[in-house]
Amino acid sequence: MTDTNETLKVTPLHALHLELGGKMVPFAGYAMPVQYPAGVLKEHLHTREKAGLFDVSHMGQAFLSGADPAKALERVTPADIQGIPEGMQRYGLLLSDEGGIKDDFMTTRLAGEAALYLVVNAAMKDADFAYIAEKLKGQATLAPAPDRALLALQGPLAADVLERHSPGISQMTFMQAKRVTVAGAPAIVSRTGYTGEDGFEISIEGKDAEKVARALLAEAEVLPIGLGARDSLRLEAGLCLYGHDMDDGIDPVEANLVWSMGKRRKEAGDYPGAGRIAKHLQDGAAKKRVGLRPEGRAPAREGTEIADKTGRIVGRVTSGGFGPSLNAPLAMGYVEKEFAANGTKLDLIVRGKALGAEVVAMPFVPNRYKRAKK
Amino acid sequence: MSEVRFTDQHEWVRLEGDEATVGITRHAAEQLGDVVFVELPQAGRKVGAGGEAAVVESVKAASEVYAPVGGEVTAANSVLEAEPAKVNEDPEGAGWFFKLKLSDKAEFAKLMDAAAYQEFVKGL
Numbered sequence: 072m073t074d075t076n077e078t079l080k081v082t083p084l085h086a087l088h089l090e091l092g093g094k095m096v097p098f099a100g101y102a103m104p105v106q107y108p109a110g111v112l113k114e115h116l117h118t119r120e121k122a123g124l125f126d127v128s129h130m131g132q133a134f135l136s137g138a139d140p141a142k143a144l145e146r147v148t149p150a151d152i153q154g155i156p157e158g159m160q161r162y163g164l165l166l167s168d169e170g171g172i173k174d175d176f177m178t179t180r181l182a183g184e185a186a187l188y189l190v191v192n193a194a195m196k197d198a199d200f201a202y203i204a205e206k207l208k209g210q211a212t213l214a215p216a217p218d219r220a221l222l223a224l225q226g227p228l229a230a231d232v233l234e235r236h237s238p239g240i241s242q243m244t245f246m247q248a249k250r251v252t253v254a255g256a257p258a259i260v261s262r263t264g265y266t267g268e269d270g271f272e273i274s275i276e277g278k279d280a281e282k283v284a285r286a287l288l289a290e291a292e293v294l295p296i297g298l299g300a301r302d303s304l305r306l307e308a309g310l311c312l313y314g315h316d317m318d319d320g321i322d323p324v325e326a327n328l329v330w331s332m333g334k335r336r337k338e339a340g341d342y343p344g345a346g347r348i349a350k351h352l353q354d355g356a357a358k359k360r361v362g363l364r365p366e367g368r369a370p371a372r373e374g375t376e377i378a379d380k381t382g383r384i385v386g387r388v389t390s391g392g393f394g395p396s397l398n399a400p401l402a403m404g405y406v407e408k409e410f411a412a413n414g415t416k417l418d419l420i421v422r423g424k425a426l427g428a429e430v431v432a433m434p435f436v437p438n439r440y441k442r443a444k445k
Numbered sequence: 446m447s448e449v450r451f452t453d454q455h456e457w458v459r460l461e462g463d464e465a466t467v468g469i470t471r472h473a474a475e476q477l478g479d480v481v482f483v484e485l486p487q488a489g490r491k492v493g494a495g496g497e498a499a500v501v502e503s504v505k506a507a508s509e510v511y512a513p514v515g516g517e518v519t520a521a522n523s524v525l526e527a528e529p530a531k532v533n534e535d536p537e538g539a540g541w542f543f544k545l546k547l548s549d550k551a552e553f554a555k556l557m558d559a560a561a562y563q564e565f566v567k568g569l
Contacts, residue, residue, distance in 0.1 A: 105505070110478055110479050111478050111479055111503075111504040111505060112481075113479075115504075299478070299504060299505055303504060368482045368526070368529075370481070370482060370502055370507070372506075372507060392504065393502070393504055395481075395504065400482070422484075422500065
């Protein structure tokens with residue numbers, strides 16, 4: 072493993088990961104910590120109980136500018152970008168012309184700023200940025216920000232911790248975003264994350280990353296958390312991992328992500344792949360992403376076949392494992408639409424044996440976002 | 446009198462008379478991380494040396510456990526089904542997987558002793 076490190080990129084926190092005993096693995100072209108000495112299980116549970124700090128600097132950050140960048144960005148997504156209020160972030164899907172999901176991403180409209188701030192997945196960032204730049208040519212200009220780092224502070228005590236380093240920050244609510252100072256460093260902070268917990272994502276200059284990370288890690292509530300726990304946390308939260316739970320052959324209806332499409336956009340049908348997607352919105356798609364709870368304790372991993380009770384294969388697991396907070400195995404996958412209703416009994420074919428499973432609602436573990444009071 | 450030997454698949458096997466107790470090494474347990482599930486063989490099952498005998502799954506991945514020597518399974522450590530974390534706590538003791546009635550002592554003699562296994566792990 073060590074010899075591949077030469078060709079891998081590193082984040083501004085690489086030296087800190089090594090100092091903390093991070094077990095480094097290749098991920099999306101970067102050397103990233105899959106776990107620290109505490110281990111995946113403890114890191115996962117710690118994040119749900121207190122607060123965990125994640126280095127997600129490998130993700131792609133960029134700014135989109137132009138006469139009307141929000142209108143331009145709607146050429147590649149069915150999300151309501153123009154409708155994002157100032158100081159808010161929104162989840163969206165990047166679609167191909169055929170309506171396939173090229174990636175999922177976050178768009179932020181910072182107060183008083185014309186440019187939009189975007190965050191895309193690490194593995195897809197080069198392709199995404201090239202695609203967006205090409206599709207929006209003449210309408211908007213995309214400026215990637217490879218020198219920025221991104222930290223996620225997640226868990227029920229994240230707000231208490233961050234408040235000490237950025238007074239007033241705990242007043243923010245879910246999906247709000249703003250420019251503030253964290254531990255003396257200029258930052259873009261959003262009250263978001265990918266664990267199902269309350270928490271924040273903190274974008275800072277790469278040169279400030281270690282200072283900010285050390286300040287947060289010095290707090291008694293905070294442990295560093297690796298990619299292993301990040302994956303089990305997002306799976307328990309029912310959140311998709313690009314390249315596993317969705318790809319460019321899957322559309323938003325199949326992926327059960329219709330909520331991320333703007334109402335105005337659905338009505339206007341002015342998004343990529345509108346032909347296929349509108350038909351699926353009307354008639355339903357042939358397959359759908361669902362949550363699955365296997366009986367017993369054996370995890371069903373990605374690629375596991377899903378059968379109906381007659382033994383016919385009706386789908387496939389796209390993410391599966393063991394949920395430390397659930398203390399049980401869990402999975403998500405695609406099944407034919409007739410089998411997608413909650414409560415449907417199916418079998419998972421694990422090492423040649425049929426293990427019973429039930430289609431369940433997601434998230435598997437309740438979300439604890441700090442939503443604004445209506 | 447018992448003697449412990451090791452495989453290049455990171456199993457250990459302790460021989461007492463013709464009864465072999467099998468588990469995964471401390472190195473294997475550390476590499477796997479937190480074990481969350483084990484699947485053990487039934488007593489009476491016959492396995493060949495190097496054959497798949499059990500499954501161990503951590504939060505991260507599933508791995509096969511191979512029989513270091515051939516024989517007939519006489520017992521499985523069913524405690525692990527309810528408490529898989531025992532594999533991490535005491536991999537070369539209370540975290541044993543199964544016992545075999547050894548069919549051929551020569552198979553045991555071919556395996557690595559502790560010093561050879563330590564060298565092998567160092568070279569990985």
